[in-house]
Amino acid sequence: MNQIVRSTIDKLKNTNRIELLIYTITILLVLYRGVVYELDSSAFLSKEINRSSGYIIFLSFFKKLFSSYFEYPLLIVQLIFNLYGIRMLHNCLNDVFKFQKLFSVLSVLILLAPVLYLHLTANKIMSEALCYPLYLIFIANSIYAFIEHKEKNLFHSAITLLLLVFVRGQFLSLVPIALLLSGYLFFITRKRKHILLGIIFLSIPFVSNIMDKSFHYLEYGYYVSTPFIGPSIITSVFYVSDKEDVSLFSDKDEKIYFKQVQERLEDQNWTNNYANTLEYTSSFSIFHENYSHICNHTIHEYGMKFYEQKGLPLNERYIATDNLTQKMYLPLLLDNFKAWFKLYIQNIKSSLGSAKYLLLHFIILGIGIYFMVNNGSKLGKMLVFVFLCTFSNIAFLAIATSSGNRYTFYNDWVVFIAFFLFVDQYFKTQYHNAN
Numbered sequence: 001m002n003q004i005v006r007s008t009i010d011k012l013k014n015t016n017r018i019e020l021l022i023y024t025i026t027i028l029l030v031l032y033r034g035v036v037y038e039l040d041s042s043a044f045l046s047k048e049i050n051r052s053s054g055y056i057i058f059l060s061f062f063k064k065l066f067s068s069y070f071e072y073p074l075l076i077v078q079l080i081f082n083l084y085g086i087r088m089l090h091n092c093l094n095d096v097f098k099f100q101k102l103f104s105v106l107s108v109l110i111l112l113a114p115v116l117y118l119h120l121t122a123n124k125i126m127s128e129a130l131c132y133p134l135y136l137i138f139i140a141n142s143i144y145a146f147i148e149h150k151e152k153n154l155f156h157s158a159i160t161l162l163l164l165v166f167v168r169g170q171f172l173s174l175v176p177i178a179l180l181l182s183g184y185l186f187f188i189t190r191k192r193k194h195i196l197l198g199i200i201f202l203s204i205p206f207v208s209n210i211m212d213k214s215f216h217y218l219e220y221g222y223y224v225s226t227p228f229i230g231p232s233i234i235t236s237v238f239y240v241s242d243k244e245d246v247s248l249f250s251d252k253d254e255k256i257y258f259k260q261v262q263e264r265l266e267d268q269n270w271t272n273n274y275a276n277t278l279e280y281t282s283s284f285s286i287f288h289e290n291y292s293h294i295c296n297h298t299i300h301e302y303g304m305k306f307y308e309q310k311g312l313p314l315n316e317r318y319i320a321t322d323n324l325t326q327k328m329y330l331p332l333l334l335d336n337f338k339a340w341f342k343l344y345i346q347n348i349k350s351s352l353g354s355a356k357y358l359l360l361h362f363i364i365l366g367i368g369i370y371f372m373v374n375n376g377s378k379l380g381k382m383l384v385f386v387f388l389c390t391f392s393n394i395a396f397l398a399i400a401t402s403s404g405n406r407y408t409f410y411n412d413w414v415v416f417i418a419f420f421l422f423v424d425q426y427f428k429t430q431y432h433n434a435n
Contacts, residue, residue: 016101019108023083026112030079030122035071041125049315050228050322053215054167055127078129079115079122085133086111092140093417096147096378100427103420110416111136119409127168128406134164135410138174139386146181146385147378151193154182158200165208169226170407173396175204177388220315227318230325231303232400235295236347237332238265239287240272240339248331257306257324264298272339284346291402299325347398351408361387364418379421386414 043051044059062070062077090108093099099107114121114132121132138160145154161178164171178201186194209225217223243262249255265271270290275283287294303321312320333340352358365387371380390411397407405412 016104018101018105022105022108022112026083026116027079029116031075033120033123035075035125036120036123038124038126044125044127047219048318049216049220049222050226050318052127052167052169052226053212054163055130057215058130058167059125074125075123081130081133082115082122085136086115089136089140092143093421096143096382097421097424099420100424103424106420107413107417110413113412114409119406131164131168131171132410134160134167135171138164139389142178142181142385143382145185146381149185149189151191151197154185154194154197155200157181158197158204161201162204162208165204166211169229170393170397170400172205172208173392174389175201177385177392178204180388181385222315222319224319224322227322228300229400230322230329231295231300234325234329234332235291235299235401236287236343236399237329237336237340238262238299239270239294240336240343241332242271242273245332245335248335249328251327253306253324254328257303258328260302260306261299264302265294268293268298270294270298272343282346284343284350287343288347288350288402295401344398347402348394350402351394351398360415361390364415365391379425382421383418386411386418390414 040051044055045063047056047060059070059074062074066073086108090104090111093107094104114128119128119132121128138157141153141157141160144150145157157178161171161174164174179198182194182198182201185191186198212225213223216226238261241262243259243266246255246258246262249258266274268290270286270293272283272287275281275286278286300321303324304317307317307320349355349358352361364383368380368383368387371377372384373380393411394408401407
């Protein structure tokens with residue numbers, strides 16, 4: 001314990017005073033702002049079965065321990081955890097690349113942005129409060145493992161990724177990247193430990209699913225995954241479908257449900273067919289602007305009403321709606337694949353802001369690959385890893401949701417940090433050549 005305290009004090013002594021001031025201001029602002037409630041916050045607090053189990057368990061601990069006074073203890077812990085995640089990635093970048101003071105300060109500001117502005121990850125009662133720091137911790141450990149070939153850090157990455165997936169399913173997108181990392185390390189070091197770690201990464205989706213189902217069984221009495229996958233993935237497919245697609249289904253319930261949803265979408269002009277009749281409005285913009293109406297207030301809501309009429313209790317309605325939409329997904333997708341794929345690509349572009357910004361990401365990734373292959377540079381390895389994580393996350397999300405910054409902000413720091421590293425390395429090279 002004394003060693004940990006001494007280590008912490010030593011790190012604080014070595015911290016730039018400007019950075020300490022920034023952290024202090026951040027703490028004061030977060031505490032002054034207090035807990036922030038979003039529309040989905042009440043669903044987490046009331047333990048609705050269609051919300052992520054990981055964050056519900058986290059919240060339940062504070063509610064159980066502090067009762068109605070849980071808000072400020074929760075706020076303080078979320079703040080500490082966010083700062084810890086930011087500090088860990090910042091220390092990692094400093095250890096590996098030896099930032100100059102200016103770029104070190106700028107990096108702190110960029111990493112703190114989601115805490116201070118817009119997302120308010122430390123303040124909000126939302127799963128982002130855990131996901132943002134967990135994601136940064138995963139990236140930091142993975143960079144250490146990739147560059148310094150440390151099995152310990154790769155194991156820490158696996159544990160962190162399991163927690164990430166349990167709190168928010170979108171981070172399943174990182175499992176293939178983690179497998180590539182463990183495979184690369186085995187190829188370089190020939191250590192069997194990396195094969196074992198690869199198997200651990202491969203097991204994460206299954207272990208997380210078992211954890212999720214087990215919590216639902218203990219809490220609600222149903223051994224099921226979080227029942228909102230179906231409505232999410234079928235939304236874009238419903239958008240590009242038409243009323244003739246009812247012929248794809250033979251089940252009576254599927255036919256009735258499809259007709260109800262399709263009629264609602266056509267009445268509200270929330271369809272790809274309608275968008276194609278407009279001269280100055282893109283199909284994607286109609287989809288993006290009305291995603292919540294299509295997914296939450298039509299597909300999900302109509303499913304809930306459909307099964308309410310059948311006399312099912314609330315949690316069983318969630319489960320039945322999820323099962324129904326998952327069954328209908330593949331036939332609709334295959335029949336409308338071309339239109340869906342076009343929408344999917346537009347969704348990916350929009351996730352990064354524009355096609356130009358997407359091109360910028362590819363250029364930086366290409367530079368990273370060039371550096372890594374040519375001389376195995378640390379900068380090249382870092383760029384390749386973080387940009388692959390960015391692309392995998394966006395590609396995964398585009399299947400299940402419309403591009404929204406709430407789901408993609410985890411990587412907003414990447415381009416800025418890459419720019420700082422390029423400039424920092426340039427100045428160091430110039431200084432070295434001059435001397």
